[in-house]
Amino acid sequence: MNSLVVSELVGELQMKELDVEEFSHTSVQCFVETCYTGSVILTKENFREVNKLSAVFKVQWMIDECLKFYTDLCSELRTGSLEAAWFLFQEAGYILKERDNKDLQLALSTSLGGLFDLRLSLVKDFISRDPNKQEFVYTDLCISLAGRSIRVLYEWLITLVESKTPPVKLSGVEKRLLTSET
Secondary structure, three states, X not given: OOOHHHHHHHHHOOOOOOOOOOOOHXXXXXXXXXXXXXXXXXXXXXXXXXXXXXXXXOOHHHHHHHHHHHHHHHHHHHHOXXXXXXXXXXXXXXXXXXXXXXXXXXXXXXXXXXXXXXXHHHHHHHHHOOHHHOOOHHHHHHHHHHOOOHHHHHHHXXXXXXXXXXXXXXXXXXXXXXXXXX
């Protein structure tokens, strides 16, 4: 076996079954086959779950393969696809939230380094979503992606303030003060 945890579960503890109902059948099958073969086949569809399973069962080499897969996806962002960037943004946020690991955030920020318009589009797209449903973990990602474009973060702040209950309405002067680059 290519996992000490799986080897211990199957060998020493002689467990014949394990509850993994929260994962899709295909992701569990991919994980198990990977543990036996030492070779992982990742797709966008199974990435999150296989990555999570590899962390739960402490399969470091598989975690490394997941990071490599993610980094490869990031390097394909040269096309400027907002949809592809949004998928990567969500995955980086998920890993930040679940494991407090910034590896994916760093890979995304690095890949988007020279793609200023795509970075800003991604942050603005995130800002346009329901601010009451936004999770705090994405704040770090937005700050990382916005880089030196503070105006984008000001727009987000205004959106957050105005969406609170009870609503706070900022005047035009207050908005201009927040967004002026002085």
